[in-house]
Amino acid sequence: MKKYDAIIIGGGHNALVAACYLKHKNILLLERRHVTGGAAQTEEVYPGFKFSRFSYLLSLMRPSVINELNLYSHGLKLFRRPISSITVTKNKGEYLLMNSDSTFCKQEIAKFSKRDSEVYDEYNQFLSEIIDLWSYYQDKYPYDTSARGKGYNIKKSFDDLGLLLRMGQDGWKNKDKIYDYIQFMSQSSSQFLNKWFESDILKGTLITDGIIGEMISIDTPASAYILLHHVMGEIFPNSKGEWAFVEGGMGSISKILTKLNEQKGVEIKTNISVDQILTSNNQVTGVKCSDNNTYYSDTIISSVTPRITFEKLLSPDQKAKNPKYFSDVKHMEYNGACTKFNFAVSEMPKFKCFEGTKYEKPESVLIGTTHLGCERLDTLRQAYQDCINGKSFSDNLFVDLVVPTAHDKTIAPQGQHIVQCLVQYTPYKANWNDQIKKQLKEQVIDYISQYAPNFKKSILYTDMVTPQEIEQLLNMTEGNIFHGALTLDKLYGNRPSNGYNSYGTPINGLFLCGSGTHPGGGVMGAPGRNCAQYINNYLK
Structure with a gap:
């Protein structure tokens, strides 16, 4: 044996x-x-197109x-994104671009609110301080409150004591802001962002990090932490919250x-x-x-x-x-909230909000994550409420869309592209069947096409993975990606x-x-x- x-x-x-x-x-x-x-x-579900079928950044x-x-x-190679966030609308010339350059972001934000642009640096500094505080603990196992059992040694007791001392030191160093941090952790994403900003398009852009992947509302208490969770990445030196494509x-x-x-x-x-x-x-x-x-x-x-x-x-x-x-x-709690779409397309989406601007060519702008359906907070609220009221998905979808082939030429035939979308809300506990899945697929394509009219005709193949299929394929309970x-x-x-x-x-x-x-x-x-x-x- x-x-x-x-x-x-x-x-x-x-x-x-x-x-x-x-x-x-x-x-x-x-x-x-x-x-x-x-x-x-990475899976070649359709010949010549290599999809990051589930996680994608x-x-x-x-x-x-x-x-x-x-x-x-x-061999790990990352593609850094000069424009990280693209919030599009259905109106010509109305969009919000963001990246890691504060000056660029403030110029973009000022198109919608001068006041918001003036407090943006302070907002980032607040989150950065929490990330710096939390970063140490991400790489440590939490304090162990269980009884000392079989196989453990006294070294663990001393290490636990050291961890408690570190917590005390961090608390003392941040004593002037500790209540601000506690308030942040207990707030909803909307409460937190309403305190800082006034323009819906900026709040909608930022608030997507507070709901993505979760069957929660933007008004759900303590959802502000989820926003923090998605901006605490440190894959690039001296920069927080950047996302990258992997070659x-x-x-x-x-x-x-x-x-x-x-x-x-x-x-x-x-x-x-x-x-x-x-x-x-x-x-x-x-x-x-x-x-x-x-x-x-x-x-x-x-x-x-x-x-x-x-x-x-x-x-x-x-x-x-x-x-x-x-x-x-x-x-x-599980109840996965997202459906993943992977499209093989003949050309990149051409969003009508960029017509007549310097970003008219899609390859000049679709190099980050494009947000659809978050221009107004009430739209996000309604999307969630529709599902709570029994719908399998809302007419008001929230879509995170990326085009990895804007950077990576190794994953699709020359001149063709991959479009990947995470669509919310599509709860695991909805009444899913083949007809509902077909309706969702058609609605997602039509919805994206309202923003980018060439999208529907460009589609060569569609791969759709619902929360149920995420559970079946990956053994993730109720399709919850976390x-x-x-x-x-x-x-x-x-x-x-x-x-x-x-x-x-x-x-x-x-x-x-x-x-x-x-x-x-x-x-x-x-x-x-x-x-x-x-x-x-x-x-x-």
Whole structure:
């Protein structure tokens, strides 16, 4: 009977990162799909067009992961976006462009509000201070409030004390602003932005980061944190919140991480799903798999969602032993809100708001993320309310659209392009069927064509992935792209349940390393890195 030092369930980017960091020599990684990478995939669904089929931009990957694993030297190439945000309207000459250059942004904002342009730097400084404060903790496992159990050493107690001291020091350094930060964390996105700005188009542009991927309203309390989550990326030195395209698509990251693990000697098995995590006397012993084999180890690391790990992979008897923890996991909110569209097109969309301007040629402007349907806050409110009232999707869609081929010429035939869209709100819990899916597809195409009249005729192929299909393909509960809502009660050590430092569990030897743990979702790598380092440091 072969016994592994560690077994990792799932082959998403966090699982691959965890495997890279683990000091164990004999590691088995099990992936249910034919390829590793999870949501960070590049797939040629239509001949000649290589879609980043699920996640499609990089920003949140921690600098620690990029630098410590030397990802650039192993082939990671990013395309920086001179214009990062493009909010379009249906009116000629009315648009808002933004990038990392404050002067450029203020000139654009001043077209709609001189006052807003004057406070924009102060707004950015406020967010930057919170990001600087939070950045340290993203790379650390949370304080552990669980009882000292099997396998832990006294070093953990001293490290926890050091972490508490750091928290106290940070609190003291920021004592004059601490209540501002607390207020921010409890506010809705609309409350927070209304305090700063007056123009709807600016607030709508910024507020998209506070709702994307979540089945929440712009008025949902504590949604301001989600806005922060999406602007705290630091992939470029001395710049926060920038997003980038990856050459070859998001699958390039997964290929690099997979190759690093193969070079390390990690045994990777694909097309194998885990059916059950085996335990004895509250200690994991192995996993039973779809290939009719049982693989043994005293250390099991799950990268799938907490709900799948504990509701589907563990026996009822095991779950009954710690009802509070399992109740927290069970009641974690999911309800994915987005449908992903990947279009192969013969030409780039030509938005009518740029007609007669210096941005009339689409290749001069469609180099960032284009926002449709957020020009007015009431439109976003109505889109959410329509779904709450029972509609599968609203007539007022919110669309985030990118054209990766504006930068990357390796993923489509010469002269042709890829258009990728994340469409919200399309809740998982809606009444989905083939007819509804067809209606959504037609509406999305018609909706984009209202802004860019050439779009519909340019389409060669449409790939559509609903929240249900995201769940089926990627094992993401209810199609939630963050492995669980980024609500205030599910952050830091409370993600997914308080105690056990986010990565540990009540079961000895069972750990979590997916986005359902601290610091949350996105192609970040921090959950995998933090979990592995915790195991390396404290598990005997």
